[in-house]
Amino acid sequence: MRHEEHAGYAASAQSQLSGAIGVCAGTAGPGALHLINGLYNAKAEGAGVVAITGQVPMAQRGSQYHKEMNLEKVFDDVCAYQAIIDSPAQMPRMAEIAVQKALTERVVTRIEIPANIIGQDIVGEHYARPLIHSRPFTAPGKELLQQAAGIINGGTRVTIFCGIGCRDAHAEVLALAKRTGSPIAHTLRSKDIFDYSDGPVVGLTGNIGNPSGLHAVSDCDVLVMLGTDFPYSEFIPDGRPIIQVDSNLDHIGR
The missing domain is CATH 3.40.50.1220 (TPP-binding domain)
Structure with a gap:
């Protein structure tokens, strides 16, 4: 995609057409903000979408660093779950939760990864298991x-x-x-x-x-x-x- 806004809409459409989840990504600051319109479309249409956004390095938080924004507040209304990654060890479990909620509840979730965390290796062992896509059966009496x-x-x-x-x-x-x-x-x-x-x-x-x-x-x-x-x-x-x-x-x- 040439623009993050297109990516947000494309992820929403992919989820609606396939029944699976859509995934989109944007950088920190304005790059993440451009995803908003597409994510609201996903929320309105009941599409499961996981948005992955960047963030400024953790050491620069609160210093008005270039492109620093409080993305957690910005995305609070459109996202049913936000995973703010502070260490590589968090990533497997929190990513799993974000994907599982988007898949089973048909909601928008977000994973935020600071610039100093991206590219690091995950230390330690984490169990691997398939995600379960199970929807409850409902029927009138x-x-x-x-x-x-x-x-x-x-x-x-x-x-x-x-x-x-x-x-x-x-x-x-x-x-x-x-x-x-x-x-x-x-x-x-x-x-x-x-x-x-x-x-x-x-x-x-x-x-x-x-x-x-x-x-x-x-x-x-x-x-x-x-x-x-x-x-x-x-x-x-x-x-x-x-x-x-x-x-x-x-x-x-x-």
Whole structure:
């Protein structure tokens, strides 16, 4: 990359497209600051990204050394974890934590390495083990499923509205649409999951939506939201049942 800002966006995109983590790096001071926009994009999109930044030599901290900045404060909002390396012996364990959190929690983390630490050998032995990528299995209880089924069965104009969370459930969503006779509207991020050739797909709603997607959502009497925390509430109909399914509990009811 020719610019750190591009690196931040590229790492975010890599994580979103692959499901793995993205990694980007910047030098101390302004070089690290240029990563910020891309990292905020990663945070907003739920991408796992590890940012590696430099820092001035430890002996020069607090002396207004060239490019000295308090990067821990700067990155505090966008990063869920920051590893500030003060000795080579810290690096294996703290890097492992940063990578593990980015991988499993889909958050942004940062590793800061002062100039006098970079290039040093790690002294001592550190155990090596594979990182575990394990996501919890969540499912509604039987009573909630029966309640949702009753609402869907009682509707006459049921619409399914899908987000990026449906990436691994393409066949299941189409089966639900066929069973209920429902059109499928979708968000921008899930546009590559559902195609008009799938049959009941009617396209986007929202600020850049199309008429078929807009009317499918606004004219329904039951809306089933799958894997999306769609932020444009003005395009979500009022006064009718909404069933929302999401593995991230923070998204429910947004």
